[in-house]
Amino acid sequence: MPISAPPSPRRAPVRGASAVRPVPSEVPSRAAPPRLRPADREVLWLYLMTRVAVWTTAYCTRWLFPASGDARVPAPVLSSFEHWDWGHFLNIARDGYFPGGPGPGDNREAFFPGLPLVLRAVHVLVPHWTVAGLLVSLVAGAVAAVALARIAELHLPGSGAGRRAALFLLVSPCAVFLAAGYSEALFLAFALPAWLAARRQRWLLASALAAGATTVRISGLFLAAALVVLFLTTLTTRTTLPTRTTKAARTALPTRRDGGASRKRDAAWLVLPGLPALLYFWYLYGRTGDPMAWKHAQERGWYRHFRAPWEAWSQTWHEAFDRTQATGYAAQFQADLLAMVLGLLLLAFLVVRRRWPEAVYIALTLWALGTSYWYMSVARSTLLWWPLWVGLAVWSVRRRWVAIAYLCLVAPLSTALAITFMSGRWAG
Template sequence: MLWLYLLTRIGIWTTAYCTRWVFPSGGDSRTPAPVLAPFQHWDWGHYLHIARDGYFPGQAGPWQSDWDNREAFFPGFPLLLRVVHTVLPYWTPAGLLISFIAGAVAVLALARIARLYVPDTSAGRRTVLFFLLSPCAIFLSVGYTEALFLAFALPAWLAAQRRNWALAATLTALATSVRISGLFLAAAIALHFTLTARTRRDWRALPWLALPALPAVLYSWYLQAHTGDWMSWKHAQERGWFRTFHTPWEAFAHTWHSAFGHSQTTGYAFMFQAELLAMFVGLFLLGLLICQRRWPEAFYIGLSLWALGTSYWYMSIPRASLLWWPLWITLAGWSLRTPRIKNVYLCLVAPVTTVFAVTFLSGHWAG
């Protein structure tokens, strides 16, 4: 598993190296971009600013930081980035190191979870292969939160399957410190607890299930102390990314118009088309999980889709699919029963994965 992980990392680093030559800095074809420049785009800047300067540098309020909306990002990753930076003096390598180690942990945990669901000795390796070659796999290799979140969330789910509720709650709390998605995981684990608790000893673990909410409460309290707004995180999301509530059909209509309407000339249409496809895949997965009566996983996916599908438009759904571990396990199970699926998946997805990687590494929007 780790060899496969390392080989795919080498592939992404090679793609990054080539991208800096194909898309040189400043438009000067004679000058390639700096070596680490391909990894320094979009959300990485927010995490860097938080880790280096804090949320409110110089006691600045949110009215002075509207341009970056840093309150929208949970503190787990920036805090760890600041800690690692005390040992590794350069910020970008520190962020890459976090994602590299966290990704390895996530891969090992994903393989173990897959073996619980698919009765085949190759299930873990096949699941990891599909996961690491998924369209948005580039985000596991950059200074983003996906790898770190999964490094906590997947072991938490594994612990929950083994009814180690204290460990599951603790790891989920750490996941919540990284992304709001940790609360969706907490809800799924709580449902799993309700469905599987049998003995009095099991029910004594019930108070642990409140622990994952603590990071979100503490972060909201911190923001309220500085802004006077308990919902500062949500309002920052609304300012920066139009994450105001809209009905699912309104969100779909806005995304469809952006994918196939006037924005086709802006270069963003492709990404909105990817958002629509990812939402379709997510809904199909949700329906499949419901049919299989896998209620906790369905609850997790359903909450994720509701959160992502009720904004002004769809945004970051392809990237969020990295967090849908039932998807990769389901695909692996199908491919083990029908070997042709593996070849179809690799041939169709590999070009898309490369396009997403080059898009992000060249500084264009990739979800």
């Protein structure tokens, strides 16, 4: 699958800083495409090929890296995906949050109920729990890949940026978690279409999808905050069109709805993403008397106590480089440090470019991850930073060497991390 497409003969390639940067009002028609477009099918083909790569890695891992060095029979290939957080999601879906009565237990209340609810529903038709979890992630990942590609195409239409953004996400170092029965794929399957709907000013749909994202992860509240900022920018941003915009493209752009009643109605929908979180807190209060039991479970199980950002950085650095941890854990702390630096650079870029909604989302995410006892799963959270993948895609269109450099850099990292996770070692 090629990573770039030749420019259309009727449109010059977009290069340099002079390219028009779209504002939130520069979006396609409000009417969503009724079916998959050719570009979407290309992204799905790319998605399918990366899934084949993941399963090839899983097969090889079971043969080459068995739990016992003298094993004669490899473990079942499905066991490659039955590690770490999957156990918590499985226990919640199968037994609920408090099977033995209210109490700390195994801290499973730290995980939001969205994925366990979907997993339990799919299990009705798919009896094997692991297969059900993998199926959820397979479908959700496909939705997320197409939505990400469409978001990227809003920035550089017809440039192939959408396909590149999907590719960069699907081969990123932590991409194995999109294939496992984890919550990242399902979160993106709600969050990215929500963002796409908001860019089209379809606020009810955007809010409903963001509510779905909030059932899956607390990050849905960060998305909700970004949607509020995006909504405010649509009220204050004056529509400006590129000089090369055709008459047909101009008529396809949504009109500004300046009626006060419609604006208030759209604004009212933005409270929807907060409702799932409130309902979950209310449920925890009814079972434990503590509406923040999910937070306290994270503190008990994963040391997510609040600390100043510089203290969290210092502790993570200590664990990464001062030989206090086994090498495997130390390497993951190093990856989290690198991911935090990358996130701060991304945030600075978004602020400089005045991409305020995306900046709010990234800033809240970094604050949540960077104020714990130490960094944990920061590298994995890069999967949820869609501005990163869109930005890389746009940059690679303007600078062709970026795609080659990125792929050469992440290919060994992605393979190593996939093998680490599939062999049962801690992978973030």
